Amino acid sequence: MANTYQLISSVTVGSGGAANIEFTSIPATYTDLLVKLSGRSSRSGAYAEEFLLTFNNNTSNYSEQWLRGTGTAATGASFSGSSIQQLGQPGAAATANTFGNWEFYIPNYAGSNHKSIILDGVTESNSTTAGHALAYLHAGLWANSAAITSIKISAGSYLAEQYSTAYLYGISNA
Amino acid sequence: MPATYEKIATTTLSSTASTITLSSIPATYTDLVAVINIGTDVAGNMQVRLNGDTGSNYSTLTLIAYNNTVTGSGTYSLSFMYAAVAGALPLTIGPASAILQFNNYSNSTTYKTMLARYAAAGVPEVDATVCTWRNTAAITSINLSSYSGSVYLVGTRVTLYGIKAA
Numbered sequence: 517m518a519n520t521y522q523l524i525s526s527v528t529v530g531s532g533g534a535a536n537i538e539f540t541s542i543p544a545t546y547t548d549l550l551v552k553l554s555g556r557s558s559r560s561g562a563y564a565e566e567f568l569l570t571f572n573n574n575t576s577n578y579s580e581q582w583l584r585g586t587g588t589a590a591t592g593a594s595f596s597g598s599s600i601q602q603l604g605q606p607g608a609a610a611t612a613n614t615f616g617n618w619e620f621y622i623p624n625y626a627g628s629n630h631k632s633i634i635l636d637g638v639t640e641s642n643s644t645t646a647g648h649a650l651a652y653l654h655a656g657l658w659a660n661s662a663a664i665t666s667i668k669i670s671a672g673s674y675l676a677e678q679y680s681t682a683y684l685y686g687i688s689n690a
Numbered sequence: 691m692p693a694t695y696e697k698i699a700t701t702t703l704s705s706t707a708s709t710i711t712l713s714s715i716p717a718t719y720t721d722l723v724a725v726i727n728i729g730t731d732v733a734g735n736m737q738v739r740l741n742g743d744t745g746s747n748y749s750t751l752t753l754i755a756y757n758n759t760v761t762g763s764g765t766y767s768l769s770f771m772y773a774a775v776a777g778a779l780p781l782t783i784g785p786a787s788a789i790l791q792f793n794n795y796s797n798s799t800t801y802k803t804m805l806a807r808y809a810a811a812g813v814p815e816v817d818a819t820v821c822t823w824r825n826t827a828a829i830t831s832i833n834l835s836s837y838s839g840s841v842y843l844v845g846t847r848v849t850l851y852g853i854k855a856a
Contacts, residue, residue, distance in 0.1 A: 594811075629845060630783060633809065657784055
């Protein structure tokens with residue numbers, strides 16, 4: 517059987533946390549990319565805090581439309597700016613040892629078209645209070661024709677906590 | 691990740707087309723996953739039909755965020771399933787990406803379902819969709835049709851994977 521999913525690289529955040537999780541030198545030899553992220557933010561007092569996604573260290577031409585469930589309502593909004601935002605992870609006020617779960621699927625990442633990304637994920641806080649646990653589905657767009665060679669997941673003004681993990685897979689349809 | 695995904699077929703358009711058909715799907719897998727990266731000349735819905743069935747045998751339930759507004763809708767007894775409502779822009783402006791899942795697609799006793807995630811931030815639109823095809827036949831072909839009057843543009847790509855549980 518063909519091995520269509522191949523692990524390119526993985527990151528596990530160590531003691532003290534990390535401002536960013538990065539994958540660099542991504543080869544152009546696959547068809548699509550898939551990132552699996554489990555994260556937690558150091559932000560004090562927050563049940564959820566956003567991680568930010570950028571490519572090739574470029575901070576322009578990002579946009580997104582998101583759909584979010586808060587426990588009591590479904591809401592939507594769109595943004596454009598310097599990153600794909602709103603990738604919610606549990607913050608320091610969330611139940612200890614809970615981490616978010618996210619998946620980013622990036623088709624045709626090495627092509628010359630603009631890059632369209634499917635992102636879905638959850639935060640969790642073992643709480644029934646609205647807004648403490650969130651479910652997301654995002655459409656992301658990086659309006660840039662360059663092949664994606666690096667991916668940065670930033671914890672913004674805070675840190676990705678120890679034991680946050682990210683796995684980058686290459687998917688080949690050849 | 692275990693080697694449970696196997697490519698069945700890939701179509702990359704070298705000329706524009708109003709439909710893309712994945713045919714002769716073998717029954718040897720457990721589930722199917724279609725990965726789609728599309729551009730269209732006119733934004734509009736993406737219609738999915740199975741085994742060439744054009745009868746009113748499909749239903750769709752969608753949760754959609756479109757231009758910041760969230761709505762849910764159900765449509766029944768249609769002649770197709772909606773994988774997307776608003777659609778996509780050209781590939782060089784705002785392509786759309788979608789993942790379609792067909793679980794237990796090859797049995798001959800149950801109606802078939804499709805789960806879809808659709809992302810088109812350029813529109814902007816994001817959808818979570820579940821559909822039913824009221825037919826017990828094994829899925830042997832999947833047809834993707836563009837919104838009436840629009841076409842899929844050159845470079846649009848669809849890859850179908852088979853997933854084996856064993």
